[in-house]
Amino acid sequence: MPASGMKGDDEVDEIVTFGQSSAATGTYAGLLALASQYAKKEGWTREQLMAALKLASSRDNITDDSEKRVQAIVGVGILDAYRATGGARKVVIEAPNQAEPGETVTLRAETDAVVPPGAAPPDHFIYRWKVNGVRKGRG
Amino acid sequence: MTIDVSSRDTVDNKSLTASHQIKIGPQVPEPQRRTLYWSSYVADWSTFGNGGRYDHLVPPGEPSMPEGCIVEGVRGLLMDKIDGQIQPARGYETPQVSVNQGSVGFTVSRPEGLAPNSLTSQVHDWHNGFNIVRVKVVYDVLQPSGVDCEDTGGVLTTSP
Numbered sequence: 516m517p518a519s520g521m522k523g524d525d526e527v528d529e530i531v532t533f534g535q536s537s538a539a540t541g542t543y544a545g546l547l548a549l550a551s552q553y554a555k556k557e558g559w560t561r562e563q564l565m566a567a568l569k570l571a572s573s574r575d576n577i578t579d580d581s582e583k584r585v586q587a588i589v590g591v592g593i594l595d596a597y598r599a600t601g602g603a604r605k606v607v608i609e610a611p612n613q614a615e616p617g618e619t620v621t622l623r624a625e626t627d628a629v630v631p632p633g634a635a636p637p638d639h640f641i642y643r644w645k646v647n648g649v650r651k652g653r654g
Numbered sequence: 655m656t657i658d659v660s661s662r663d664t665v666d667n668k669s670l671t672a673s674h675q676i677k678i679g680p681q682v683p684e685p686q687r688r689t690l691y692w693s694s695y696v697a698d699w700s701t702f703g704n705g706g707r708y709d710h711l712v713p714p715g716e717p718s719m720p721e722g723c724i725v726e727g728v729r730g731l732l733m734d735k736i737d738g739q740i741q742p743a744r745g746y747e748t749p750q751v752s753v754n755q756g757s758v759g760f761t762v763s764r765p766e767g768l769a770p771n772s773l774t775s776q777v778h779d780w781h782n783g784f785n786i787v788r789v790k791v792v793y794d795v796l797q798p799s800g801v802d803c804e805d806t807g808g809v810l811t812t813s814p
Contacts, residue, residue, distance in 0.1 A: 608674040645658040
C-alpha cells in the first residue's frame with residue numbers, strides 16, 4: 516500500500532509502502548466506515564451491521580504459500596465491500612424443473628445481496644422476467 | 655419453457671441475469687427396483703457317492719415378466735432343508751452370483767441375447783459325493799410404473 520512516511524527523524528518521504536496487518540488495519544477501518552454508512556441508510560442495528568459484514572465475507576480465495584486453501588485462523592475471510600454496501604454479484608431463479616400442462620408454478624428470483632437477520636431485503640433491485648424470450652413482467 | 659430474469663441495481667445500474675428451464679409434460683413416475691425370487695429351485699445330488707457338476711437353463715418353459723419389466727441382474731441363493739422346509743442355507747441368506755461352500759457351490763448368470771423381461775438364467779452348480787446342492791435364482795428387476803413384474807403366473811415370488 517503506498518503512503519507518505521518519515522525518512523529519518525525529520526524528513527517526510529514522498530512515498531513509502533507498507534503491508535500485512537499494518538495495511539489491513541487502515542483498509543478495514545475504511546471498509547467498515549463505508550459499510551456503516553450503508554447500514555445507517557438501511558436502518559440496521561449494530562448487530563445487523565456486524566452480521567452483514569460476516570455475510571459479505573468469504574474465505575474462498577485465501578491460500579497459504581503452497582496455494583492450499585486456508586480455513587482456520589483467518590476469521591470470516593475477506594470482506595466484499597460491494598456486497599456489504601448493498602451490491603449483488605449474482606441472481607438465481609428458484610423454480611421447479613418440471614411442471615404439468617396447465618399447472619401453476621411459482622418462480623422466485625433472488626440476488627446474493629446481503630440481508631442480515633431481521634432486516635428487510637434491499638428495495639433498489641428491479642426484476643424483469645421473460646418467458647421463452649417474451650417479456651412477461653417486472654417488479 | 656425458458657425463464658429469464660434480469661435484476662438491475664438502481665444504485666449503480668448494474669444488471670445481473672439468470673436463466674432456468676422448466677420441462678412441461680406429464681410427470682413420469684420413477685421405475686421401481688424390486689428383488690424377485692424364482693418360486694422353485696434347482697437340485698442336484700450324488701447317486702453313486704460321486705461328485706458332479708451341472709448346467710441348467712431355468713425356469714423351464716422360458717417364462718417372461720410383463721412387457722416393460724427389465725432384468726438388471728441375476729443372483730442365486732444356496733438353499734437347504736431346515737426343519738423340513740427348503741429355505742436359504744444358514745450363513746448364505748444374501749443372494750450372490752457365486753457361492754463356494756466347499757462341498758457344494760454354484761454360479762448364476764444371464765445368457766446373452768435375451769429379451770429384457772426374459773427370466774431365463776443359467777445355473778452352474780456342483781456337489782461332492784455326500785451333499786445335495788439346491789439353488790434358487792434371484793432377479794434384480796426394474797419395474798416401470800403401473801406394471802407388476804411379479805405377475806408371471808406363479809413363476810416369481812417376493813420372498814425365498
